[in-house]
Amino acid sequence: MKNSLEPIPETITYEELSSLNNLIKHIYDFDFSSYSGASLKRRVSRIMELQHLSIFDLRTLLTNNPEYFESFIREVTVNVTEMFRDPDFFKAIKNEVMPYMQSYQKIKVWNAGCSSGEELYSFAILFIEGKIYDRTFFYGTDINSDVLAQAKLGIYDLHKMKVYAENYLKTEAEYTLSDYYTAKYNAASINHSLKKNILFSEHNLASDGVFNEFQLISCRNVLIYFNLELQKKVITLFYNSLANFGFLCLGSKESLRDTAFEKFRVIDKKNNIYQKIA
Structure with missing residues (x-):
């Protein structure tokens, strides 16, 4: 050209x-x-x-x-992601959020900007180990149809899984990550038992609205790509999508702004975990 x-x-x-x-x-x-x-x-x-x-x-x-x-x-x-990225965050979910989740009869989790699915599968593993997976439904959304297709397949490079396994062990895991996938040649395929309660679909945070009521929303390292006005709009979307006392998880370089602080309490400041209170 x-x-x-x-x-x-x-x-x-x-x-x-x-x-x-x-x-x-x-x-x-x-x-x-x-x-x-x-x-x-x-x-x-x-x-x-x-x-x-x-x-x-x-x-x-x-x-x-x-x-x-x-x-x-x-x-x-396109976004960069991996399983159990920031192990301290997942330790905080296990220790500070999961006890609340135990009290719910039905649980809905939304991973917004899920990319190729590694983070949502990480949540699913925590919920299996917390013995609440069977009453939980997980939604992963992204604007990028290609990464969603990979997320639905749940097939990842085996070399990457070795890194993910190291992350997983840092969460003080009692098992091994290999319990949740099948290795074949140079690929690792997520087990069906982990995928059965998961739905991946397209959703544009900039223009689409509320589509369910969730007990947990995770949107990590996505807001940093938005200007302040859109960040506020998306935080409002998350607030309206959360059930009372539901949890919101943001990335390490992101935070709630302005009046949003009045509607949430801080569960874990370091790991940016908040709970809707108003």
Whole structure:
């Protein structure tokens, strides 16, 4: 698409990014304007660099190729995740949240921005070990259809599972992670017994609304990609989606803001775990 003698731009200006956002919203009705400008700029710049695109090339592809838009969305929204990431967080869930969960007859858990599913499967393991899995239903949602497809399969690189197993042991686990998957060649397949109460589906935190009432919502390291206005909107969405005395889990670099503090009490400040109280 580009003459090899021409310089390849590795960045996009904020003015160009704003114009690109307007183009996408006009053609596809998808609004990136509430995403963190710095994060979006960094990700779009990387796409342009890897694919050797100028801003003109990118606009042309997005205008004329809906299939390219789908791949563009996947690249922009891809997130990094792993099983039992931040073991101290999962220890806190086990010690400070699970005792509350024991008292519920039916439990619903929402992992918002679940990416390829590792975090939700981690929650499921804790609930199995807490002997409340059978009365719990787990929802994993993301905007990226590709990572959701991987989450539904529940098949991961065996080398990654070794890292996940180390994370799991740091949660003071009584078992081994290999109890929950079957290894074949270089892949690990999550056992059906862990998947049977889990549903993965598409949901856009920027535009979609409440779809259930949950006892636990986890959305870790997603809000950092949103601007302050969208962060407040999403926190309100979570508040409205939580049952009374339900729990909200945020990422290590995220926090509740403004009047939201009045509606939650802090369960674990270090691990960003809150409980709805009003």
